[in-house]
Amino acid sequence: SVCGRWPVGAGQCSRRVSAPWSEGKMATKTVSSKEANIRQRPVACGGLFNFEDLSVLTVFVYKALTGERLTEVRLQPSDPVSRLQQATAQAAHVGLQRVSLLFGSRPLVDGLATLASVGLSDGAGVDAVVTVPGRLVLTSSADGTARLWRAEDGTCLQTIDGHEYLVTSACFSPDGSAVATASLDGLVKVWRLEDSSCTCILDGQDYQVLSASFSPDGCRIITAPLDETAKIWCARDGACLATLRGHRDVVLAARFAPDGQTAVTRSADGTSKIWSVSDGQCLQTLWCGGVEARLAIFSPDGVMLLTSGSHQTALLWRCEGPGSCFTLARTLSGHEAEVSCGAFSPCGGFMAIAAVNGAIKICPVGEATGQDEQVLHGHASRVTGLAFSPDAALMVSTASDGPPRLWSTKDGTCVCALEGHDGEVHSVTFSPDGSMVLTSSADGTARLWFAEDGSFVRALVGHGGGVLSACFSP
DSSP states (O other): OOTTOOOOSTTOOEEEEEEEOTTSOEEEEEEETTTHHHHEEEEEETTEEEEEEOSOEEEEEEETTTOOEEEEEEEOTTSBHHHHHHHHHHHHTSOGGGEEEEETTEEOOOTTSBTTTTTOOTTOEEEEEEOOOOOEEEEEETTSEEEEEETTTTEEEEEEEOOSSOEEEEEEOTTSSEEEEEETTSEEEEEETTTTEEEEEEEOOOSOEEEEEEOTTSSEEEEEESSSOEEEEETTTOOEEEEEOOOSSOEEEEEEOTTSSEEEEEETTSEEEEEETTTOOEEEEEEOOSSSEEEEEEOTTSSEEEEEESSSOEEEEEEOSTTOOEEEEEEEOOOSSOEEEEEEOTTSSEEEEEETTSOEEEEESSOOOGGGOEEEOOOSSOEEEEEEOTTSSEEEEEESSSOOEEEETTTOOEEEEOOOOSSOEEEEEEOTTSSEEEEEETTSEEEEEETTTOOEEEEEEOOSSOEEEEEEOO
């Protein structure tokens, strides 16, 4: 049987047509009585007769737990089961790996098998088991709050209200149990999500704090106050462990290396510095060029560092091992305008570098020729952000004007523009499973998009000011 649920309507009652198998058993197959004579024909099979579909099938997909209809899909009998699974995943707004299909009590596990071969006929019903993670979204806003949202339905679960001025950034701890918020009121606060309590306040008597992020083990937090220093704190009790001194102008960003043993800062003095996390000592100063360092990011394995100043080239540095200094590996030139931002792919095999004229260049991390590089054209102004999908098949870019763009990294084509925001987009990221894209905007909303085709899913509405950052729970 096929789930026992069938669409009811004019001319849509069903009847069962029996056809003998070669073993002499009887198989039942459900067909639409209205179209049984024109959509089915007898086909000789070992001297007996079977039935073979001639046109499209309509398959009804139901949620296994509730019986609610999720979608209906029109496919050819010769289409593989994977096509049905893909359509179901898109309807459920989840990744393909989170969908399992059942035909009666039988799992449809062979994605290459055809719909006809597994017994699906016109009007058949299948059950979909959709595994949805407890996916949360964290946003920070110019209204002085951060908010925690349930991504599946856009419900605001918690408003974190404890700052006197706009919240510049908010991030999850690596285990997802806590969040840290940074504000222009000069404070960073750590909040336990279980009971919404503030567990500690990082108060360095700073005028303003631009950003805060956890170390990979969640034990420390690094902050970039609006001065010539960065600070490292204990995430448990808020004690200041080290003040990173040495820059001659404002520190624009600070982040930990993937191993958590070192950190990098970039400054308006045109340099980036590598620091020891254990004692706060400066290990190395890298000249980025120009009047400010606009880019300083580690590769996922921490071996490479990509930097750039206010000029048309980026510099790729390599560290040979723990305790070694970074040495210049490549000078990446070719942009016709100043570099604005960059990103490594999650596997670290290639990188994207963008410029203030809207051009984006994707190139391998290793030595490459011009044939190995792609230049993406679509934005007309400064590119402000880049993010790769977990499998690096897609990339999203944001610019100071116009909507974000979704790109295929395979051939450099623009899949679509993510139309919908009414203000400049401040941040963009993919969900950990790669199925969703999350954007935040000056229009006061964050928005979720389906990564496969860029279709809009829902808006997270509730902030009273621009949304400055947005991220998914780990």
